[in-house]
Amino acid sequence: MREFLLMDGYWAYVWSAWGLTLAVLLALVYSARRHHRQALRQAAEQDEAPRPVRAAVKELS
Amino acid sequence: MWIWFHKLGSPPHFYRTAGRLVPWFGIPALLLLVAGTVGGLAIAPPDYQQGDGFRIIYVHVPSAYISMFGYVAMAVAAAVGLIWRMKVAFAFAAACAPVGAAFTFLALATGSIWGKPMWGVWWDWDGRMTSVLVLFFLYVGVMALRSAFDDASKGDRAAALLAIVGVVNIPIIKFSVDWWNTLHQPATIAKLSAPSITMDMLVWLLAMVVGYTLFFAAVVTMRLRGEVLLRERGARWIRELNAHA
Amino acid sequence: MTPTRKRRLMLVAGLVAGVGLATTLALRAFQENMLYFYSPTEFVEIDVPAERTLRIGGLVADGSVQRESGSMTVEFLVTDHAYSVPVRYTGVLPDLFREGQGVVARGRLGEGGLFLADNIMAKHDENYMPPEVAQALEAGKMRAIERAAEQAEAARATGNGSAGGYYGGGYQP
Numbered sequence: 001m002r003e004f005l006l007m008d009g010y011w012a013y014v015w016s017a018w019g020l021t022l023a024v025l026l027a028l029v030y031s032a033r034r035h036h037r038q039a040l041r042q043a044a045e046q047d048e049a050p051r052p053v054r055a056a057v058k059e060l061s
Numbered sequence: 062m063w064i065w066f067h068k069l070g071s072p073p074h075f076y077r078t079a080g081r082l083v084p085w086f087g088i089p090a091l092l093l094l095v096a097g098t099v100g101g102l103a104i105a106p107p108d109y110q111q112g113d114g115f116r117i118i119y120v121h122v123p124s125a126y127i128s129m130f131g132y133v134a135m136a137v138a139a140a141v142g143l144i145w146r147m148k149v150a151f152a153f154a155a156a157c158a159p160v161g162a163a164f165t166f167l168a169l170a171t172g173s174i175w176g177k178p179m180w181g182v183w184w185d186w187d188g189r190m191t192s193v194l195v196l197f198f199l200y201v202g203v204m205a206l207r208s209a210f211d212d213a214s215k216g217d218r219a220a221a222l223l224a225i226v227g228v229v230n231i232p233i234i235k236f237s238v239d240w241w242n243t244l245h246q247p248a249t250i251a252k253l254s255a256p257s258i259t260m261d262m263l264v265w266l267l268a269m270v271v272g273y274t275l276f277f278a279a280v281v282t283m284r285l286r287g288e289v290l291l292r293e294r295g296a297r298w299i300r301e302l303n304a305h306a
Numbered sequence: 307m308t309p310t311r312k313r314r315l316m317l318v319a320g321l322v323a324g325v326g327l328a329t330t331l332a333l334r335a336f337q338e339n340m341l342y343f344y345s346p347t348e349f350v351e352i353d354v355p356a357e358r359t360l361r362i363g364g365l366v367a368d369g370s371v372q373r374e375s376g377s378m379t380v381e382f383l384v385t386d387h388a389y390s391v392p393v394r395y396t397g398v399l400p401d402l403f404r405e406g407q408g409v410v411a412r413g414r415l416g417e418g419g420l421f422l423a424d425n426i427m428a429k430h431d432e433n434y435m436p437p438e439v440a441q442a443l444e445a446g447k448m449r450a451i452e453r454a455a456e457q458a459e460a461a462r463a464t465g466n467g468s469a470g471g472y473y474g475g476g477y478q479p
Binding site for chain 1: 094098102103107112113114116117120121124159160163166167170171174175177178276280283284286287288290291293294295299
């Protein structure tokens with residue numbers, strides 16, 4: 001296990017490359033969901049029939 | 062074919078189809094990424110020269126590949142949008158840009174992290190690194206140009222032109238390592254002769270490449286739904302969608 | 307396809323072709339200024355101005371690495387098998403630096419043709435394999451060399467090197 005974590009002495013490089021990748025992939029998913037939610041909210045704000053829409057947006061977000 | 066094309070071009074139909082597609086991309090993507098990670102970090106043998114340091118290949122190569130694949134997808138969509146004035150195509154191009162930029166950033170950053178121990182430098186201005194940096198600026202430029210217009214459809218068209226022109230950078234990236242002296246190695250896999258990597262290392266890399274591609278598809282599809290909504294603000298189908306949700 | 311769409315398609319295709327052509331011409335025109343590193347042959351044949359910072363790249367010649375005792379200074383030859391350039395460098399070397407390995411040195415030309423590097427970068431090639439495979443390949447190469455030597459010996463002994471040799475002879479017309 002220790003040997004695996006040490007990565008031949010390249011642990012700092014290997015783990016930081018993988019950690020950075022994981023962080024960016026998670027950020028991509030988060031920002032895509034937020035983008036969709038915001039678009040729904042904006043679409044609702046322009047709507048003429050506000051009440052059911054607001055309820056729907058609340059439910060979706 | 063043409064009926065399918067037009068149906069897909071209709072925003073409400075497209076919005077619903079895209080929503081159903083997300084898990085079909087996302088779940089296999091997650092499985093492949095987990096398999097590739099376990100295989101690449103724990104099962105694949107170390108390299109004869111770089112030891113375990115070579116394992117950065119499993120995150121670097123797929124990011125670099127998606128950075129170019131995403132750009133070509135964006136440019137093709139931009140061209141379809143310009144020629145057929147199809148809103149969904151512009152929305153797709155807009156959805157690709159930030160995701161492609163993120164993968165270009167990852168390709169540059171993981172390459173830099175790999176370069177320090179092996180080459181001895183974080184960065185140097187060789188043909189491959191410089192042309193990928195240009196790719197990153199192209200993505201940022203396309204996004205900035207789109208948002209610089211108050212009129213969204215003008216922004217879409219201007220951004221599409223830049224995206225299309227920037228496509229000439231893609232063969233430059235691909236062949237930079239063959240045309241010029243570079244610090245970066247030449248191609249290991251994407252070449253006419255057999256891959257220069259043994260099968261027990263290659264399978265996990267292929268799992269990662271397919272996983273990244275499906276992940277890209279899932280995230281772009283999610284953003285695409287948002288982009289379609291933004292372009293259809295106030296349309297009746299959105300009102301109905303919200304009312305029924 | 308309607309005429310308007312056809313026109314727009316032509317415009318887009320023309321735009322890509324035009325920009326592609328312009329980029330190709332520009333890259334060709336600046337080919338020399340864009341050179342990332344000089345090979346030893348180019349370095350020797352082109353008159354390189356002293357004091358200008360540039361890069362040379364090639365292989366670290368086998369048996370040429372000399373470390374000065376008690377310091378971080380190292381001297382070695384960078385070769386492309388046609389010419390060799392002596393390089394002097396003080397500092398930490400990258401992990402992949404070794405004899406026979408590709409290397410890029412950044413620095414300037416000093417006195418007596420000695421290249422004074424302020425940075426050494428190691429190149430690696432496109433091959434990835436486990437150590438056992440690399441050893442097997444190396445062993446196979448050594449066996450092939452030995453076998454070739456034996457064959458040459460045998461051919462000399464029979465006094466006939468071409469006809470009826472051990473190897474490949476049957477395939478010749």
